[in-house]
Amino acid sequence: xxxxxxxxxxxxxxxxxxxxxxxxxxxxxxxxxxxxxxxxxxxxxxxxxxxxxxxxxxxxxxxxxxxxxxxxxxxxxxxxxxxxxxxxxxxxxxxxxxxxxxxxxxxxxxxxxxxxxxxxxxxxxxxxxxxxxxxxxxxxxxxxxxxxxxxxxxxxxxxxxxxxxxxxxxxxxxxxxxxxxxxxxxxxxxxxxxxxxxxxxxxxxxxxxxx
Numbered sequence: 001x002x003x004x005x006x007x008x009x010x011x012x013x014x015x016x017x018x019x020x021x022x023x024x025x026x027x028x029x030x031x032x033x034x035x036x037x038x039x040x041x042x043x044x045x046x047x048x049x050x051x052x053x054x055x056x057x058x059x060x061x062x063x064x065x066x067x068x069x070x071x072x073x074x075x076x077x078x079x080x081x082x083x084x085x086x087x088x089x090x091x092x093x094x095x096x097x098x099x100x101x102x103x104x105x106x107x108x109x110x111x112x113x114x115x116x117x118x119x120x121x122x123x124x125x126x127x128x129x130x131x132x133x134x135x136x137x138x139x140x141x142x143x144x145x146x147x148x149x150x151x152x153x154x155x156x157x158x159x160x161x162x163x164x165x166x167x168x169x170x171x172x173x174x175x176x177x178x179x180x181x182x183x184x185x186x187x188x189x190x191x192x193x194x195x196x197x198x199x200x201x202x203x204x205x206x207x208x209x210x211x
Contacts, residue, residue: 008059012093016063019089026070028147030140036063042128046179050120057098060090061105061125073148081106111168111175123178130175132183134190135208141165142209154211158202166195 024033043062047053068079081103084090090099101119108122109129117123131137141161145152149160168175169191177184194201 007055009056009093012056012060015089016060020063020067023067027066028070029143031066031069031144035140036066039065039125039128043124046124046128046181049179050124053120053124054098056093057102057105057121058124060084060094061102061109061121062128064102065106065109065125065129077107077110113176116176117178127177127179127181127184130177130181130184130187131169132181132187134187134194134204137165137169137187137191138205138208142205158205161205162195162198162201165191165201170195 021033021036024031024036040059040062043058044055047055047058064080064084066076066080067083069076071079084106085099085103090102094102101121104118105121105125108117108119109125111126111130113126117126131140138161141164142157145157145160149157152160167173169188171192194204
């Protein structure tokens with residue numbers, strides 16, 4: 001499913017697929033199971049860049065990293081890490097030391113993190129969680145806004161999207177990246193061109209989101 005070199009414990013994959021991934025139906029569309037599949041793919045690919053990275057750990061981190069987003073979006077990284085750590089089933093697959101590393105990586109995945117993630121696993125998940133498709137990023141931004149700010153006007157929706165895009169991915173944006181990722185670099189270049197002109201950004205945003 002994720003490439004020939006990836007050796008994921010089939011029992012771990014079965015448990016997470018049947019018991020954790022369905023919980024993402026509670027999240028907004030920008031943090032859905034589809035997003036998690038995207039992050040899984042990228043995480044396992046980036047693991048190649050780190051010697052001796054445990055792909056089972058990488059896989060578990062990717063699956064759990066946004067699980068609590070629908071509970072508390074502002075603190076979801078901490079709650080998601082807590083949900084992982086309190087899952088007794090995970091003791092079947094990981095040592096206590098590994099579970100701590102996984103917990104910390106989930107806590108460290110947000111783009112707005114101060115400083116760097118505490119481990120290579122944190123760097124992998126943080127990088128994998130970044131957008132690489134401009135249209136998809138704009139759709140995720142719009143879905144998030146509609147769910148969490150349903151009362152604001154169309155003009156305010158666009159203003160919020162523009163500011164968020166500029167703050168996160170502009171030349172001085174807070175989103176960090178820790179791996180070689182040409183796909184992401186192309187995305188970042190395009191976004192920087194897009195935010196240079198507010199009117200062009202608005203046209204693109206409205207076109208992508210059909211409003």
